[in-house]
Amino acid sequence: MSFGQSMQMAQKQVLAPRMIQSMEILQLPILALQERIEQELQDNPCLEQVEPEADESQSPDTAESADDSEQELVVDESSNNEDDFERLVNMAENLPDDYEERSRPSQGQIEADADRAFDQMANMTARPETLCDYLQHQLSWFGLEPDLRRMAERIIYSLDTNGYLKSPLEELLPPVPPELNGSAEAFREQQLELAQRALTVVQHLDPPGVGARSLRECLLLQLQAGHPFEPEMRVLIENHLEDLQNNRLPQISKKTGMSLEDINEIWDEIRQLKPKPGAEFAESAAPSVRPDVFLEKDDSDKYVVRLEDGELPSLYVSPYYRKLLKQAADADEDTREYIKRKINSAQWLIEAIEQRRNTLSRVAQAIVDHQTRFLDEGPEAIEPLKMQQIADRVGVHVTTVSRAVDDKWIQTARGIFPLKRFFVGGTTNAEGDDVAWDVVRIKLQEIVDKEDKSKPLSDDALVKELAKHGVKVARRTVTKYRKAMDIPSSRQRRDWAAGATAS
Template sequence: MSGMRFETSQGLRQGQHLALTPKLIQAAEILELPLLALRERLDRELETNVALEIVEPGDDRPLKRDLSNARTSDSREDAPQGGGSTEFERLRRMERTYGDQWSGDRDYRPTRSGGDSDEDPKLAAMNNTAGNGASLTEQLLEQWSFSDIHDPELRAAGARIIEYISPEGMLNADLETIAQQSISIPGCDWSPAILERALLRLQHELSPPGIAASSVRECLRLQAEALLEESHTEATALVWSDALLLLETYYDDFLANRLPKICEASGMDYARIDAAKSVMRRLTTAPGFALVPPSNEPIIPDVVVELDIDANEYTVRLPDELIPRLRVSREYQELADDKTADKAARTFAGDSVRAAKTLLEAIEQRKTTLARVTRAVVARQREWFEHGPNFLRPMPMTELAEQLGIHVSTVSRAVAEKWMASPRGLVRLRDFFAGGTENSDGEDVSWNAIKAMLKQVVDAEDRKHPLSDREIAEQLKARGVEIARRTVVKYREQLSIPAATVRKVHA
């Protein structure tokens, strides 16, 4: 066997690769932000970058002025005269205002009052804003503190269990786990019996009913028991008794809509079961939201599509009025360009001005890209705007990216979490992008359009004789769309449509 030999050599190779500079990264981040998130991002930039300022209404003066002309103008307040004494005085004023930030104190935040007052308007607004209310845990602990519990061990165990209650009001850990995780806490070596007693007291002491339930079934049962106790008439009490019976004894059959089996076993008729079902709609699986409602962010459209009746064309505009108009501060631009200014001041001003310009370029690029993508969507999906969801055409992102000459990731970022206000209401931009198939006429039909057809078929069925998945597939085939039964099942589940056995309405 010949010996192995190692050699070294030099070679030249050409290649291309994409380097993501900080400027490109910021542009991608700005493009991906929806309108509200962009507004928050700009508010943070205004707080951290002193070279960025809001353009007030009526203040549209040009950004830069010629420093050489400014120095020869006697009317300019800050023009250097007498050997530049006024210029140095201007620098001293700025150093007194922003000296901490120049020296590297990143926690310093200058005010932006625009007047001579020392009060920061943003800080004043924050001080006048109502604070967040008490959390669910705090409210439940307060209720527990007022309960008639004299056993210190039981009270402590109940307080510990409250810490494991989820925002929905459900107990998200079993008692064994709570006991194991409490052993290391002094005085918290509780027996299972103590924890069980504490949990039962919590379920009956805390309000609203259903708090501290270990399962959805128990949560609904606790609420039904409370409403049964509050019943003032025999008829109401009977209905809640039937509801409680369904939850306690026939829960699985009730969920599976096996009403004939329940009628045979319980002696109730369909009318009584329907009445119980009706009152059970008042129950909730998240009683904790009654004390601390979940935060619902408003939907603000990023683009608005309107029909120009005269031209019979759909127009696209961006609601820029919700975003403040920004520009680079004239004072900091001039300071960055002034060769006679203090070096530290010039460096700070130059860095701030460059960061502000990069941000403004990213904002403009976001506007341009979002408008281009939306116009292309409107042109491709015009039939959707005119006739509805059934006429949504397949439109992969790669196809639109090739049409616009941009990368597919740019299209993805442009439509991410964005909403469109259209003549047909609010719609996610991303919903326009989907694959599809051909119908019997050879026309392209998107998967979302097929889902809309499926929902229409189910909505129009006879609930006493609901359509099976195979029958739904046959109905779609009659409309020109042929898909497999398993595809019907997949789309039905994505639309949260239950199976035929659950949809069936019993006489």
């Protein structure tokens, strides 16, 4: 192994804990982050929060000293933190003589804090297990190599609420390292092969059907070997799913040679499969939503995001334990290492929270800048937007954007929206302009709802009606979107209307 490779491995070992914690903190919504901080304050004696009354009475010199100490603390496992440790020991000599007595909480204060923490935990709503949580837990059952596991986790984070993977695998690949620009194509092929292997792993997790990219693939993944109708079910799903959905059983019988009785029986078996395997993880009751981001307008009438983190406590590394470091220097090695480890953990958390704030703010602002028309004019003006576009604009990886917007909400003048709401696919209209899927969907549904039910509009007629509303798309696009919205064909809509009138 070369010296450069050894250095690179050492750097990865140092960065891995920070990166893991930063990703976890970034993904937490504001309420979950508050819970995490409360737990850390209880678990780590070296982590403290600034009390409002203490903040007001604190002298400028003391406050400045605390700020400097936080900035100077550097976590670096490769050097075992000896330099930082000695600096902290020296800092302790500059503390007031009576600081230990003033910093150590009284027994009454300890009991009061414990009671308050217990009440908070008792009244805290348990966070339900999400689909991502459930799948991540299952990954630990496999002995996956690190690269394969990271790619599987990336796929899991990209699944929608129904358990489908709507993003192409190519969009989930990591960027090409600068040193590999000469062999970028080989790197992408290698990563794509890794992504395909990772997707296979995810598709073998529970619930069956998760990780599918289409309804057909979802149903096929749920077929069990040994089921008496498994071969016939596979044939119908692979080749005749649309015929089943449209009740064209005679055509299926003619093409397959199966009797109508057998087809009906197999169709009943297929109906037992779950078209939305991830839906069971959705909460039955609508959860309380607290926005992480608020939207305001500045003096120039420009939208500006503001993070709602004012209630998060201001954290710092305990000066009391910094003073104990001087005593620990003469104590046993275990005590010394314990204090160093807890100080490192406290500082890492402080840095991760600040990084979350910075990343979330930049990502949210980039989203708002792109969707200004939506905010001004409403949902019909939403623009097509992919996470990769925001990642490129902010200068981060697409998975960072995904974590930043996950379970985060934004308060706007038009209401509260999940940040993921602003990412929508689209199509290209007849004039070459991008049109968001939501725009087509809203207009298409509106036209169908208002049509004469005795004379429903054909897809060609829907194209003309959409053009009157400024949405110029091809007939095949209308057909594709109509089917995706589960809108029956004009003939089916006419038959249903006639049946409803007769009844």
